[in-house]
Amino acid sequence: MSNDLWESVALRYAEALATSSDDVHFGVGIPGNRLLKLIPPGSGLSALDVGCGAGENLVALAHLGYSVTGIDSCASQLDMAEHTVRNHNIEASLANRSLADFSREGLSFDLILSVGVGHFTPSPQAFLADCARCSHPSALLVLSLPHPVDMIANWHSVDERLVITIDDYFPKGNRVRDAHYWRRFAGRFDLVQGMAEYLWRPSDVVNAVIQNGYQLTGVYEPRTDHSENAPCRYRDPCPDFINKFAVRVPQYIIYVGRYHNAEKG
8 A cells, every 4th residue: 555545544534533632542433541441540651652643642641641652654644643742742752653663673661552553454463563572561552453343344224224234254365355444434435445454353363462472351342432422533423324333333342461571571
């Protein structure tokens, strides 16, 4: 996928969403950290936001006491993140890097947060190995991904009735056809059809988490909530999607773990 394509999609994504900096969000239209309580206060601790986007979670993590670092492979998103942290008088380190490149720099953190990023890479094993390289001993991992059921489910209105169809749960190479997940945000098939998304089945993620040195402490499938309790919401959601589809099909799955590595410890 070209950088120009990613820049176009990322900008459209930011335009489609209203995201608060007051609470850590874990996805669109689901409760944030105030309700889910996945991330504790972190006075004196460091946090890495993998795929920090426009930087709202950097501000929210800083308010929890963390010193924050954000990485993103999209330059325009980092420009927005720089603007966001500056407007909130937050000190943050920002880097235009992929996680794979950043993990080789030898830095490690007390919290690794990744929201809606991992599924753009084909291998949970490789992604979690990069996270582990960035983890202090006992680091907290919070990994939020689009739910695999959501990635293969499609909805249609037929004679004012909702029809849900399910695609292949075992697509070739785990690649999801036609950028199903992003099509909802971007609203233009011609813009996103060149993007690669990968279906990370829960069994593959759990195995990768454990095999890369983390102790899994929780798996969460939050109910969709597009009220003010959700710190990240669609600006102009389709009523059928919100009221008929999203209440039936889980949108996100969140994995939480603690890093344990004898060599680092």
